[in-house]
Every structure is written in structure tokens, then in C-alpha cells.
Amino acid sequence: SVTPDKDRNIAHARSAIQDAASKGAQLVLLPEIWNSPYSNDSFPVYAEDIDAGADASPSTAMLSELSRFLKITIVGGSIPELSGGRLYNTCCVFGTDGKLLAKHRKIHLFDIDIPGKITFIESKTLTAGETPTIVDTEVGRIGIGICYDIRFPELAMIYAARGAHLLCYPGAFNMTTGPLHWELLQRARATDNQLYVATCSPARDTGSGYVAWGHSTLVGPFGEVLATTEHDEAIIIAEIDYSILEQRRTNLPVTKQRRGDLYQVVDFQRLNSQ
Numbered sequence: 001s002v003t004p005d006k007d008r009n010i011a012h013a014r015s016a017i018q019d020a021a022s023k024g025a026q027l028v029l030l031p032e033i034w035n036s037p038y039s040n041d042s043f044p045v046y047a048e049d050i051d052a053g054a055d056a057s058p059s060t061a062m063l064s065e066l067s068r069f070l071k072i073t074i075v076g077g078s079i080p081e082l083s084g085g086r087l088y089n090t091c092c093v094f095g096t097d098g099k100l101l102a103k104h105r106k107i108h109l110f111d112i113d114i115p116g117k118i119t120f121i122e123s124k125t126l127t128a129g130e131t132p133t134i135v136d137t138e139v140g141r142i143g144i145g146i147c148y149d150i151r152f153p154e155l156a157m158i159y160a161a162r163g164a165h166l167l168c169y170p171g172a173f174n175m176t177t178g179p180l181h182w183e184l185l186q187r188a189r190a191t192d193n194q195l196y197v198a199t200c201s202p203a204r205d206t207g208s209g210y211v212a213w214g215h216s217t218l219v220g221p222f223g224e225v226l227a228t229t230e231h232d233e234a235i236i237i238a239e240i241d242y243s244i245l246e247q248r249r250t251n252l253p254v255t256k257q258r259r260g261d262l263y264q265v266v267d268f269q270r271l272n273s274q
């Protein structure tokens with residue numbers, strides 16, 4: 001659960017991570033925007049300069065310290081980041097030595113207008129990230145997306161093509177799109193790409209300006225929901241077995257059956273680096 005009290009949010013996340021690690025978690029995933037309310041008014045106020053060191057970013061300093069101390073990998077949800085005068089919605093990944101392994105800035109901003117239901121324009125305050133993020137960790141190769149990024153199948157396909165075992169999406173879907181799309185999209189990304197998908201949402205707070213759907217989930221490579229929760233705060237712990245990926249890909253060899261002669265997704269980052 002996330003409140004307007006940033007110090008409390010950091011302390012609360014700290015104790016939840018410790019709790020998960022004490023139950024055996026080797027990889028911990030946090031929700032989207034966990035140190036701040038999810039609102040355009042809040043992003044500039046709660047933003048931290050992640051690259052400017054621990055004093056400028058108490059939220060990521062805590063994640064780094066805990067990942068080193070507990071010797072776990074942390075996919076640190078996301079926080080508002082201030083960098084070069086711009087704001088981003090940013091996920092930091094820390095390795096077991098506490099080092100920052102990767103930083104993903106939400107690529108697709110959440111600009112939607114469903115009249116009478118929900119209007120949210122992240123681009124009022126935030127700038128979109130420019131790079132897909134795939135990272136090698138002690139618990140596998142992980143592709144990162146943040147919330148709205150999950151709606152873009154090409155990003156997940158590129159991660160799969162680059163050998164991802166797991167996609168992590170911190171996300172805060174809402175009461176309109178959440179019931180219809182949240183689980184559907186996770187299962188679609190997992191099924192299309194035959195890999196694991198993990199999501200983590202803030203708990204639902206009906207008193208806040210943006211009401212999150214909740215329902216953090218782990219989906220397996222056959223599209224099966226392996227673990228999930230409701231909308232109240234919870235810690236879900238589940239086992240991930242990467243040996244199943246090969247089995248599923250042998251059972252259902254869609255990657256080999258793809259008709260690259262008829263259609264292709266272009267990985268511009270790879271193309272430009274060649």
C-alpha cells in the first residue's frame with residue numbers, strides 16, 4: 001500500500017522486502033510508483049535524482065542497501081525520477097551486491113481518455129524513456145516494462161528474441177481497465193513469448209485520487225496463472241522453474257514456425273548497434 005507519506009512508504013517497502021526475503025524470495029518485485037501517490041501533481045514533488053547518489057535518492061538507496069544485505073535481486077517497481085530537468089517513471093534493478101544493474105524509464109506513457117471513466121495524461125509531467133531494458137541477473141535474464149508498456153506486444157517480443165526468461169512489469173492498472181485487461185495482457189505476453197511474466201501493483205486505496213486495481217500476479221510460459229492476489233496488500237511468493245521454458249517451446253514450437261518471410265518485428269536497438 002502506498003500513502004502520501006514518503007518516509008513511511010520507504011520504511012514500509014523495506015519491511016515488505018525483508019519479509020519476502022525471510023520467506024525465501026531471491027527476486028523481489030515492487031509496484032509501480034511505490035514511494036508516491038500516482039498523480040501528476042505528486043510526481044514532481046516525490047521525484048528523486050537517482051544518479052546523484054544516496055542523499056538525492058533515499059528510495060533507491062534503500063533498495064541498493066537491502067539487495068546487498070539480503071543478497072537478493074530487486075526489481076524496484078518504479079519511482080518518479082528527476083534527471084536533466086525532466087521527470088520519468090523509472091524502474092531500477094539491483095543485483096545481489098547492491099549494484100544498480102539497469103534503469104528502465106517507462107517507454108509508453110499512460111495517456112488515455114475513456115469519458116466518464118478514466119482520463120490520465122502522464123505526458124503532462126513525464127517524459128517517455130527511449131530504450132527497452134533487458135538485464136542479466138543472478139535469477140535469469142529479465143525484460144522490464146512499466147504498466148502501460150505491457151500493452152505493446154512488440155516490446156515483449158523483442159525481449160523474448162534477446163533471450164529473456166522473465167518479464168517484470170510493475171504496474172498500476174485502474175478500476176476501468178484492470179478487470180478486463182490486467183490479467184489478459186499478462187497471460188497474452190507470457191503465452192505469445194513462452195516465458196514467465198510477473199506483475200506487481202500497489203494495493204487498492206479507494207480513498208486515493210487514482211484507484212489501483214491491484215491483483216499482482218505471476219504467469220507461467222503456458223499462460224497459466226501460478227500465483228496471484230486480490231486488491232489488498234499482500235506478499236505473493238512463487239517458484240519459477242526456467243527448465244519449463246524449453247519444454248514449452250518444444251511442445252509448441254511457435255518461434256520456429258513464425259513466418260519471418262511474411263512479417264517481422266524490427267529491433268532498432270540491435271540494428272543500430274550492428
Ligand SMILES: NC(=O)CC(=O)C(=O)O
Nearest residue numbers: 110147148172173174177
Ligand atoms: N497506469 C498505466 O500505466 C496503465 C493502465 O492503467 C492501463 O493501461 O490501463
